[in-house]
Amino acid sequence: MTDIAVIEAKYRALSDRLDEATLRIWAAVEARSLGRGGVSKVAKAIGMSRTTIYAGLSELESPPPPSTRDKSSTRPRVRAVGGGRKRLADKDANLVSALDALVEPTTRGDPMSPLRWTTKSTYRLSDELKHQGHEVSQRTVCDLLAKMGFSLQSTRKTKEGGDHADRDAQFAHIAKTVADYQATGDPVISVDTKKKELIGDFKNAGREYQPIGTPEQVRVYDFIDPQLGKVAPYGVYDLTTNTGWVNVGIDHDTAEFAAESIRRWWYEMGKAVYPSARRLLITADCGGSNGYRVRLWRRELQKLADEFQLSIEVSHFPPGTSKWNKIEHRMFCHITANWRGRPLTSREVVVNLIGSTTTNQGLRIKATLDENTYAPGIKVSDEELATLAIERNDFHGEWNYKLRPRNPHP
Template sequence: MEILLEHDTAGDPITGLKWTRKTTEKIAQVLQEIDIPVSANTVARLLYQMDFSLRVNRKQIATNSTPYRDQQFQHICLLRTRFERQGLPFISVDSKKRELIGNFKNTGAKWDRSPVLVNDHDFPSDASGVGISYGIYDPPHNRGTVCVGISHDTAAFAAHSIATWWKREGSHRWGRVPKLLVLADSGGSNSCRSWVWKTELQAQVCNAFGFTVTIAHYPTGASKWNPIEHRLFSEISKNWAAEPLTSYETMLNFIRTTSTQTGLVVTAYLDRKEYPTGLKPDPGLISSLSLKHSATLPKWNYTIAPNL
C-alpha cells in the first residue's frame, strides 16, 4: 500500500505522522483494481498502523512578512525590559472577533449529556445585538480586562476601553506613573496608520490622566505574538466553547469566570455607548497632537505626551 501512496503522502518530521490526500474509499478502489479485496474501514485501520493520521490545514505560513520584522520584535523586547526594570506599566491590547448575541452556535465542544440546540442559521437579524470585545492584558500582574461594546470596533472605542481599564483598575494597581507602554497590532481599531487612534489616545488617556503613552505595534501578520492573543483571548474562547452567548450578561459572565492554573483573573465591563464609523479627526486635533516618532521604525513606534 505504501507504493500506492508514494506520491500522495506528506508527513511531520518531528512526530513521524503521515497523511495522504486520497480518501480511504479511493485507496480501497485502487487496491480492488489489482485484485486485493479490502474495505474502506480496513484501509483506515491499516493507515493508522502505518502512522497516517487525519489532518487539517494549518495556518502557519506568513505571506505578508516584512524585512523589518525581527528588528521590531527586538525593539518591543527592549521596551518591555526597560519598562519592567523601571516598575512602569505596560499592557497588550487588541479587539476580539464580533459575536452575535442570541441562540447561535459557538465553536468548540464540551462534555454534556445532550447537545445544546441552537439556531440553524446565523442571521444577524435574529440577534438581540452584537458583542465587540476590546481587551487589555496586564502581563506583570497576569490580569485581563475586557470592555464589551454594542456598536462598532472603532478607535474611539479602543481608547475608551484603555481609559476605562486605567480608571477602574490600572491606577489602583500601578499608582501614579509618568508613562505607560501599549503593545498593539498594526491594524484594526488601533491601527498604526489611524490618526483617530492617535487623537483619541491623546484626549481620552494622555490628557485625561496626565501621563505619556508609548505605543509599539507588532508587524503586519505577526499579531499571534501579541501577548493578549495567547494569554487572554484564547482562554476566553476555551471558557465559552460550545456555549451560545444568549445575552450580554451571559457573555460578560463567561469572560469574568475565565481563569488559568497560572492565576489569570479577568474582569469585564459593558460599554453601551454608540461609536459611529467613518469619522475623521479635525485637522486642528491632528496639529495639536503631542506626538513624537521613535528613531527606530517610526511607523510602528511613537510616543504621545499630554498637552500642556
C-alpha cells in the same frame, strides 16, 4: 521505548528464525497482550496485514490441529518461501506510481483529474485507480499509503503571513521597551479586540458536561438575531500584574471604542495600581481599530494622554504576527475555554463568563458592558493630525511612537 518500537525490535530478531505460521501466532500473542488497539500497533510495527493477525487470534482461541509432518522433516509443514497470493504491488508494477501521482503534494497528479480539487479519500483513490485500469480495493489503498509514508492529517496553523525583514528586530525592541517600563514600575498593557460573538441560542464550539442525552438545544442556522446582534469584546491585559479588563461593546469596533476601553481600564483598574505612573506603554497589533495606519487611533490616544497626563508610548507587532501579542495567549484563550460549549444567550451572560475567567497562574479579569455607539468612517484631516504631540522612534517610527500630554499640568 514505545510499544511499536519494542515490537519492531522483536520482529527483527525473530523474522529470520520463525516460519510464517509461527510468526502469525507470535504477532497475535503480542496484539492480545497490548489490549485495545493492539492489532493496529502490531500491524504498523511489522507490516503484517491486520487480517493475518486476526487469523492468528482465531487460531489462539481454537485448539491446535493435529500436526502433519513431511516424511523427510521433523518440522510441521508450512507454506514454501514465496508461496501464497502475490501482492498487487508486485503483480501491477505501475500501481504504486499511479497512486503516488494522485496524492503527491507538489504535482497533485493530473490537473484534469477529479481528485485534484476534491477530498482524496481512500474510496475515491481506489475508484480513480480502477478507472485507470488498476484492480485495487480501498483496503489495499490504505496499506499502500501507509507504506508510502502517508497518513491522515489535518491542517496546522503555522504560517503567519508576510515575513518582514525587521520582524525579529521589532520583537527585540518591544521586549527591551517592556523590560524598561517594568523596571521603573510603569504600566505595560497589551490590547486587542477579540472575535465578535453572536448573541442568542447559537452553537458555540467545544463541549460541556450535561446529563446524558440532554444536550443544550441551539439553533440550526447562525443568522444574526436582529434584537441581540453581536458583541465586540475589547481587551486590555496588564503584563505585570496578570490582570485584564474587557470592554464588551455592542456597536462598531472603532478606534474611539478602543480608546474608551483603555480609558475604562485606567480608571477602574490601572490608576489604583500605578498611582505614581508618568508613562504608559501599549503593545498592539498592526491592524484593526488600533492599527498603526489608523489616524483616528492616534488622535484618540492623544486625548487619553491629555486626560491622564501620561506619556503614552505604542509599539506595534509587525504585520502577520498578531498571535505574538500577549493578550492572545494569556487572556483571550482562557476566556474562550471558559465559555466553550455554551450558547451566549445574552450580553449579561458574556460579561459574567468573561468576569469569571481565572487560571491557576493567578489571572483575574473584570468585564463591563459598553452600550455607547461609535460611528464608523470618521476622518482625521492633515491639519488635525499635525496638532498631535507625537514623537516617532528612530527605528520604524510608524510602529513605535510616543504621544506626550499637551499643556501638561504643573
